[in-house]
Amino acid sequence: MLPTSLLCLLHAAIVFAQATRQQLPLNKPLSFSQSNSPPILIIPNSGNLTVSIAICSEDPGGSGQRFFLTNASSDSPNVPGPGGNGVYEIILNQGLGIFNGPFPNGGVLAVNGQGSFEVGASDSGPIHAILPTFPLLGDTTSSQALLFSAPFAAIEAAPEPTFPSYTLPQANLSIPQYTSTHNFSLILAPTTPQSGQRKLTDISQTGCALNAQQSSNASTAINQTLWSRDADGWRNQWLIDGLTPSTNYTAYVVQDNTKVSGPIYFATKSSAFPCPLVHSLPYCPSVAYSVPIPASLLPSGQKAFDSDSLPSGISNPLLASLTNFTTMLSTFPCGRDMYSPLVTCQDCQIAYRRWLCAVSFVRCGESSPQRLDSFTATPVASTATGMGVRPTAAGQEVPSALLPVSAPTASGSPNTRNQNIPALNTDYLMLLPCLETCTAVDRACPPFLQFRCPLPKFNAGASYGVGYIDGFGGDKGGGVTGVAQDRWGNVWCNGV
Numbered sequence: 001m002l003p004t005s006l007l008c009l010l011h012a013a014i015v016f017a018q019a020t021r022q023q024l025p026l027n028k029p030l031s032f033s034q035s036n037s038p039p040i041l042i043i044p045n046s047g048n049l050t051v052s053i054a055i056c057s058e059d060p061g062g063s064g065q066r067f068f069l070t071n072a073s074s075d076s077p078n079v080p081g082p083g084g085n086g087v088y089e090i091i092l093n094q095g096l097g098i099f100n101g102p103f104p105n106g107g108v109l110a111v112n113g114q115g116s117f118e119v120g121a122s123d124s125g126p127i128h129a130i131l132p133t134f135p136l137l138g139d140t141t142s143s144q145a146l147l148f149s150a151p152f153a154a155i156e157a158a159p160e161p162t163f164p165s166y167t168l169p170q171a172n173l174s175i176p177q178y179t180s181t182h183n184f185s186l187i188l189a190p191t192t193p194q195s196g197q198r199k200l201t202d203i204s205q206t207g208c209a210l211n212a213q214q215s216s217n218a219s220t221a222i223n224q225t226l227w228s229r230d231a232d233g234w235r236n237q238w239l240i241d242g243l244t245p246s247t248n249y250t251a252y253v254v255q256d257n258t259k260v261s262g263p264i265y266f267a268t269k270s271s272a273f274p275c276p277l278v279h280s281l282p283y284c285p286s287v288a289y290s291v292p293i294p295a296s297l298l299p300s301g302q303k304a305f306d307s308d309s310l311p312s313g314i315s316n317p318l319l320a321s322l323t324n325f326t327t328m329l330s331t332f333p334c335g336r337d338m339y340s341p342l343v344t345c346q347d348c349q350i351a352y353r354r355w356l357c358a359v360s361f362v363r364c365g366e367s368s369p370q371r372l373d374s375f376t377a378t379p380v381a382s383t384a385t386g387m388g389v390r391p392t393a394a395g396q397e398v399p400s401a402l403l404p405v406s407a408p409t410a411s412g413s414p415n416t417r418n419q420n421i422p423a424l425n426t427d428y429l430m431l432l433p434c435l436e437t438c439t440a441v442d443r444a445c446p447p448f449l450q451f452r453c454p455l456p457k458f459n460a461g462a463s464y465g466v467g468y469i470d471g472f473g474g475d476k477g478g479g480v481t482g483v484a485q486d487r488w489g490n491v492w493c494n495g496v
Ligand SMILES: *[C@@H]1O[C@H](CO)[C@@H](O)[C@H](O)[C@H]1NC(C)=O
Pocket: 071, 072, 100, 101, 102, 103, 104, 105
């Protein structure tokens, strides 16, 4: 006969095993916090299920959790474990594990080890995932950043108007509206953390682990809104304040607490950076960057310009010019006559709007804190032959299309290329638009408008970033970087 104490122990173990069996709901994540009695989960019956695991905090003991499942049957009394017959281990990679397979008789999932985690079982793709798309940097100042989530929903395209009532959109578009059912959170931390803290890229790359970092963070989102910045789709936009100057940051976006997008990196400007951010302009949806407007023109309490606070002396001439262009474009029998098999008057207006916004909203820039020589030190003469890309021995150092601009002289000459922007009383660096914003108009508009872009071999480099996206000869995507900016925080030209 067994001693009573051992009997009690056995009894407790059986009760414990039964009490912690728990049904896993379909298509809804369950969280489990750190405990000494990890649960045993019953997986629902389904022809095809994806079971996903996200580690929220690791086992303080150190060895980490392991997850074992069987899809043999949901009422097997055995607890799946290492080496068991018909048992699969869900292998974790950076805190995320995914198993996909048939569960005709349901299944059982068991956990070895301690630490908090989430489990999801879904019949429509994994609940926990690392998204293939990255967040996007708008721009930074010394203490602020404009950031976007990856696009999450397509923009409903305006129907192509038809002849004879081919009506193009007004210059002043209305603020677009969208209602999203998604939750987004932005997680941000210095890329090189203070001692004793872990890099965001070193913790589990899961929504719950990253969200836990955010709650302890100092920088604050002072505005959050949905925005259709470009044809890529709807994004969540954040305006962040309270960052440290000249610092490289790592950023992630977590969607619905379970799907991770990132990381991207970006650097804040030095503390002397003079240009405030401009964002959320319905008539220039892709303007989300710093512009050399004196910050003294900001209404009190505001930290960046939006469509309400932007001086009308800047917006009105832009809208007048766009109206003028639309009037001229409309003299073409749009929708009846074709000037191209590929593009329409509507495409022309879209490309022109984007170009007009990019050249009217002059962009400020600064060389990367890691590459201080990455701009042309002396202003380029208007006859100069391209300044965009400076070849180097390694062929790797690609300076940004930054052009120094001097503070206005006593004679009052303006210091921007847009005379409607009040002069900034200080020197700054201008980040030139990518030449492709111009060539897109050239390609999309009817030839009678005689819209012309400067040529790379003549003086295009004096006013545009040349050779970054397209090659010097114009070959699409054949430029040195192929893009205007990358996820590491490099911005080569203003490529809105
Ligand atoms: C369990 O999953 C594996 C892997 O997907 C599959 O090959 C096997 O047929 C499944 N077992 C049952 C009983 O469906």
